[in-house]
Amino acid sequence: MPLTAREILKKYFGYDNFRPGQEEIIQHIIAGNDTLVLMPTGGGKSICYQVPALMLDGTCIVISPLISLMKDQVDTLKGNGIAAAYLNSSQEYPEQQEILESCYKGKIALLYVSPEKLISELSMITQMARPSMFAIDEAHCISEWGHDFRPEYIQLGLLRERFGHIPFVALTATADKVTRKDIIRQLSLKKPTTFISSFNRPNLSLEVRTGTPPGQKLLEVIQFVRKHKNQSGIIYCSSRNKCEDVTTALKNAGISATFYHAGMSASARARVQEDFINDNTQVVCATIAFGMGIDKSNVRWVIHFNLPKNMESYYQEIGRAGRDGLPAETVLYYSYADLTILSKFASESTQSEMNLEKLARMQHYAEADICRRKILLNYFSENLQENCGNCDVCQYPRQHFDGTVLVQKALSAIARTGEKESAGMIIDILRGSVRSEITEAGYDKLKTHGAGSGISGVDWQRYLMQMLHLGILEMAYDENFALKITHYGREILFGRQKAALTILPPLKAREKKT
Ligand code: ADP
Numbered sequence: 001m002p003l004t005a006r007e008i009l010k011k012y013f014g015y016d017n018f019r020p021g022q023e024e025i026i027q028h029i030i031a032g033n034d035t036l037v038l039m040p041t042g043g044g045k046s047i048c049y050q051v052p053a054l055m056l057d058g059t060c061i062v063i064s065p066l067i068s069l070m071k072d073q074v075d076t077l078k079g080n081g082i083a084a085a086y087l088n089s090s091q092e093y094p095e096q097q098e099i100l101e102s103c104y105k106g107k108i109a110l111l112y113v114s115p116e117k118l119i120s121e122l123s124m125i126t127q128m129a130r131p132s133m134f135a136i137d138e139a140h141c142i143s144e145w146g147h148d149f150r151p152e153y154i155q156l157g158l159l160r161e162r163f164g165h166i167p168f169v170a171l172t173a174t175a176d177k178v179t180r181k182d183i184i185r186q187l188s189l190k191k192p193t194t195f196i197s198s199f200n201r202p203n204l205s206l207e208v209r210t211g212t213p214p215g216q217k218l219l220e221v222i223q224f225v226r227k228h229k230n231q232s233g234i235i236y237c238s239s240r241n242k243c244e245d246v247t248t249a250l251k252n253a254g255i256s257a258t259f260y261h262a263g264m265s266a267s268a269r270a271r272v273q274e275d276f277i278n279d280n281t282q283v284v285c286a287t288i289a290f291g292m293g294i295d296k297s298n299v300r301w302v303i304h305f306n307l308p309k310n311m312e313s314y315y316q317e318i319g320r321a322g323r324d325g326l327p328a329e330t331v332l333y334y335s336y337a338d339l340t341i342l343s344k345f346a347s348e349s350t351q352s353e354m355n356l357e358k359l360a361r362m363q364h365y366a367e368a369d370i371c372r373r374k375i376l377l378n379y380f381s382e383n384l385q386e387n388c389g390n391c392d393v394c395q396y397p398r399q400h401f402d403g404t405v406l407v408q409k410a411l412s413a414i415a416r417t418g419e420k421e422s423a424g425m426i427i428d429i430l431r432g433s434v435r436s437e438i439t440e441a442g443y444d445k446l447k448t449h450g451a452g453s454g455i456s457g458v459d460w461q462r463y464l465m466q467m468l469h470l471g472i473l474e475m476a477y478d479e480n481f482a483l484k485i486t487h488y489g490r491e492i493l494f495g496r497q498k499a500a501l502t503i504l505p506p507l508k509a510r511e512k513k514t
């Protein structure tokens with residue numbers, strides 16, 4: 001008698017129970033249907049095609065873009081007693097031939113292959129390895145609407161028609177509605193059922209810190225890491241240089257840290273991963289290159305030193321924390337400077353309209369004054385009924401006050417200096433600084449000089465950010481970031497309109513709480 005799905009789960013993977021969704025998906029595939037699986041990273045997508053592969057006759061062809069991970073995946077399967085193999089261009093011809101012959105003899109249940117390899121040798125591979133099903137991993141790569149488009153995926157569109165009778169399953173951890181539709185269309189899936197697992201990770205706390213000056217940011221991060229003694233964490237930075245700089249600062253503060261980015265050799269990167277996984281390094285400062293395929297369950301926190309370029313990346317990166325289900329913290333630093341740079345990149349990219357839209361959603365999240373988890377899950381088409389209670393907005397609900405006078409002070413300083421100064425200078429004037437640029441320009445003689453000394457520089461920064469969001473101010477990126485007053489701003493300056501501002505939540509919300 002053939003084994004049931006549950007028996008296979010126990011025998012080969014050692015688990016007693018399926019996770020929510022897995023069994024349904026497996027049954028659906030076994031019955032010969034096409035399937036789209038949307039499950040967060042670490043959710044257990046692989047089991048969804050590996051179990052059917054062991055139940056169906058022939059070879060399950062797994063298409064995966066990450067050649068570097070194939071070997072690990074196959075080794076793990078072999079370790080569990082599953083007949084698996086991979087094909088890639090680094091192998092010698094005889095080795096490839098041997099693998100295909102094993103397939104032909106019906107000895108291989110799962111064959112991993114990259115899309116380009118499969119397409120370039122489609123006839124030979126599929127004649128030798130009679131496909132029982134196709135599993136397309138990281139399926140969002142086929143869509144230009146996704147965030148990781150790979151042209152080599154496009155050709156997979158020809159498979160469905162050619163192999164009419166066997167099930168196809170497309171799997172991804174990140175696909176918004178448009179991308180999902182596009183995956184189905186591009187792969188020509190037949191009457192597919194889409195399974196979406198919950199993306200909610202209630203054990204991850206969500207916090208956004210807005211408008212923190214760079215120097216202060218570094219101090220806060222050092223303080224944060226010190227408070228999380230011996231707890232592994234990742235700091236995502238926007239550039240290679242930033243990764244290295246933050247690492248140096250942490251090391252100087254006596255913290256065990258290292259960096260990881262695409263500019264390093266493969267062996268150096270492997271070493272960093274190894275040390276992190278084995279808890280020899282506490283902190284990795286990394287670009288987005290870090291994390292793909294790293295299975296480390298006890299990452300306790302993730303900090304975004306810079307703003308990610310879309311919600312998909314953000315979700316994936318924070319998702320590397322707390323895989324063990326225990327509480328983990330995430331902090332996102334949000335600044336106008338980052339937003340400006342990312343806007344520039346996005347508008348210069350080939351898909352500028354879409355990338356700008358995705359960035360706008362990221363900005364919306366960072367500037368939210370409702371439960372952040374609601375927004376995050378909503379992005380992935382999931383509705384959260386209750387406020388989560390585990391994000392900074394839930395913990396410090398936003399309240400408004402009449403900020404007219406405060407706004408007028410700032411606007412008056414901007415007006416009196418000719419709308420040509422940047423936020424830093426305006427804040428120094430408001431706070432009554434007598435540094436030489438100020439006295440030389442005669443700004444210390446202004447009526448508003450020192451008029452805002454009761455508010456800290458960081459808080460002024462945050463109020464100015466609000467004024468930008470509210471459309472009271474504009475920033476002229478092409479004039480050294482000079483602040484300009486809008487029509488609405490003028491209405492407030494001349495007392496014809498009022499300005500409602502949000503009461504600033506404590507800067508280090510989390511630190512204060514514990
Ligand atoms: P994904 O591909 O969705 O990121 P994986 O398939 O790599 O996730 O699974 C993540 C982890 O969860 C793996 O360690 C896997 O063994 C484990 N896992 C998957 N299904 C189950 C299950 N039913 N019970 C327990 N652990 C599971």
Ligand code: ZN
Binds near residue numbers: 388
């Ligand atoms: Zn919340």
